[in-house]
Amino acid sequence: MKIFAINPGSTSTKIALFNNDRCIFIKNVKHEASELAKYKNLSEQLPYRKQTIINILEEENISLDGCDAFVGRGGGLLSMEGGVYAVNDIMLNHAANCANGVLHPANLGSLLANEFCEQYGGQAFVVNPPDVDEFEEVARVTGIKEINRTSHIHALNQKETAQRHAEAIGKKYTDCNFIVCHIGGGVSVAAHRMGRMIDGNDIVGGEGPMAPTRAGAVPADQLIRLCFSGKYSQKEMLEKCTKTGGFVDHLGTSDAIEVIEMASKGDSYAKLIWDAMIYQIIKQIGSMAAVLHGKVDGILLGGGMAHNKGLVQTITEACSFIAPVTAYPGEFEMEAMAAGAERALKGTEEIKTYTGKPVWTGYKKEC
The missing domain is CATH 3.30.420.40 (ATPase, nucleotide binding domain)
Structure with a gap:
């Protein structure tokens, strides 16, 4: 299976291409601070970051044709249990608008995965995003x-x-x-x-x-x-x-x-x-x-x-x-994202749905 993983950072975006669990290409794509400063918010960076990634892939003669999955880091979301989540409209909205209140480039992960998925086909996922909450x-x-x-x-x-x-x-x-x-x-x-x-x-x-x-x-x-x-x-x-x-x-x-x-x-x-x-x-x-x-x-x-x-x-x-x-x-962030997507594609792990509802909203009974 061909899986492309995307992990946006403050001044770079790490990308990796996997055949099953074997990494065949990895690169830390740099973004000039002066270029990022032109954008008022994270969401406006999306086209620039995507094009920068595409330029690097073309330079390295790497094709994303036939990718089975695109998996992004998945920031900006409300709390959820761990697992592999299919990117959906609620997730994209929450990531773009920083639903959890944490402004971090990881919020662009699901958005970039979705962009590449729409262009090349396959499925878009996030795996165990930063807001996993399984506390008792x-x-x-x-x-x-x-x-x-x-x-x-x-x-x-x-x-x-x-x-x-x-x-x-x-x-x-x-x-x-x-x-x-x-x-x-x-x-x-x-x-x-x-x-x-x-x-x-x-x-x-x-x-x-x-x-x-x-x-x-x-x-x-x-x-x-x-x-x-x-x-x-x-x-x-x-x-x-x-x-x-x-x-x-x-x-x-x-x-x-x-x-x-x-x-x-x-x-x-x-x-x-x-x-x-x-x-x-x-x-x-x-x-x-x-x-x-x-x-x-x-x-x-x-x-x-x-x-x-x-x-x-x-x-x-x-x-x-x-x-x-x-x-x-x-x-093992890149490997972890690819491994989660692989399990989801093989059916060995359930693909979960992001509902946008936090896993915990208060105690069951007020004293």
Whole structure:
């Protein structure tokens, strides 16, 4: 089967062509910032991004004729359960108008997939988009009535990592319990029970371990006092939690390799911050093990920082009493999108319908 995957980013669009599960072409198509600045909103970028992709394909002598599926990243949507979704009019409308309120180039994924599908035929899909939410209701409750927990996890890479490990141990993902850690620019740790991510840290909402650019969980009282200290604006505080926290706030860099080098050269503070991040990941793994009642088939480490052997070893030493620890370094986003589309085309996974209705709208009964 011929599958074309599209993953739009801030200044580039990653594309890949697959024959079944074999990648035969991959390219990170660059977009000039000055060119993108000409457009008032994301949707207006669509024709430009599509034409840029077509130009690269023509230069590389790559044809999309006969493609069975086009699969896009799928941002801008309301919450849904995980799976493979056919692109429909509701999805296109929500993506174009940023229904979830998160303005990100990933919103163009389904729109681009649909554009290519209309031109070349085949089917258009999104696979485990960013707004996958499979939390159990009890996991949503906080001690403040107006605040509920929601799921913002690296769903695409987490589920692909879990799918791969389940296959490696001769089981189905839907028959396993895993704790999956994505350790990259953001850090998410989630409990996967029988194919569903029932709990995990909200990487957008400021939960869980610190990350290169994110603060993670911090003491609420100190955070509130800092917010009202007059030292920072609301925008600056939000950025401190999601863009300029973590390594950036402590060490002035978001580059994990640079932090490791600083620590190896005797910078004791850099070593402390690196060790603290790993320590916080270990604590989050422990909490997810409790969520799964200790019935864990494996602890899986993915993302770019899983290439670091010291990080993997430290987590393994701390957590192997819970379950075997296995590293799957790097990200599998393009492969994950193609694999989902392939399962849908083969009929081994149900194709779901995006209804535009969030999976959770409130507790079943008011107290």
